[in-house]
Amino acid sequence: MEDARLASQTEARRSLRELEERLTRQFTQEKEAAVQAAVQEGQLRLREAVEREQKAARETMEAAEARFAETIVQAKRRQWCRNCLTEAIYHCCWNTSYCSIQCQQEHWQKEHKRQCRRKR
Structure with a gap:
């Protein structure tokens, strides 16, 4: 009887250890997936922000070049x-x-x- 009880406790501990290891692996995988998703989302937002800023800078530069060209034309006419x-x-x-x-x-x-x- 004592052996059966010890065997049962050993089996329970082994089952708990396996469950703990499985849950730890699952948690680690989910954590890595969440971190990867957050990194990809951050990179996407950063890329979009950079593209918006580049577009705004390009538009500002084009407007300045147009004003400069017009100023040059007006100066050359005089x-x-x-x-x-x-x-x-x-x-x-x-x-x-x-x-x-x-x-x-x-x-x-x-x-x-x-x-x-x-x-x-």
């Missing part, structure tokens, strides 16, 4: 004083303009009279 580089309203010859008569006279004395192709 004539600039050959002497002081402000916007010119007086023209001497095909490639020389001035903002004032004073600038024209200063530049004429410094160098332009030697280069000017305008008929006098």
Whole structure:
């Protein structure tokens, strides 16, 4: 009787140990699956956030480039004083303009009279 009881207790302990090991393995597998799912979800969210930021940066850059190009076009349409580089309203010859008569006279004395192709 004592042997049967010991055998029964030993069997119960073995069964409990097997159950504990099985539950531990199951818990570990579920934990690893949950961690993997969380990592994948985090990576997906991070990738989406990076793509959104890249798109916003690209749009900002394109808008800035468009404004810059328009500014360049507007600047190229203007004539600039050959002497002081402000916007010119007086023209001497095909490639020389001035903002004032004073600038024209200063530049004429410094160098332009030697280069000017305008008929006098």
